[in-house]
Amino acid sequence: MEQWGTGNREVRTPEGRAPGHVRCTPPAAAELFEITVLDTTGGDGEARWHTIGWGVNRGDADSIAEAYVTRPLCPYDVAQVRHNGHLVGVHRRPE
Secondary structure (H helix, E strand, O other), X not given: OEEEOOOOOEEEEOOEEEEOEEEXXXXXXXXXXXXXXXXXXXXXXXXXXXXXEEEOOHHHHHHHHHHHHHXXXXXXXXXXXXXXXXXXXXXXXXX
16 A cells, blocks of 8 residues: 655655655564464363464564563463564463
């Protein structure tokens, strides 16, 4: 998706130059860190992993994951951080 910019800026596009166009899409998914939590509240007794958000860097993702396992109301037991499908961090609720 593209959005019209302001001013007389020229932005490079695959087709060449376009006056005043600014990309407003997020970084490529390969650059993001996925945060998932283990949800054990299902009525069937099965635990399931759910994506709760994305971090733009490892520190951001770890901070979000840590917040979900330490929050005062209804903390999750476990949160994971993945990058490009690879597990890079696990956060657990404190004992």
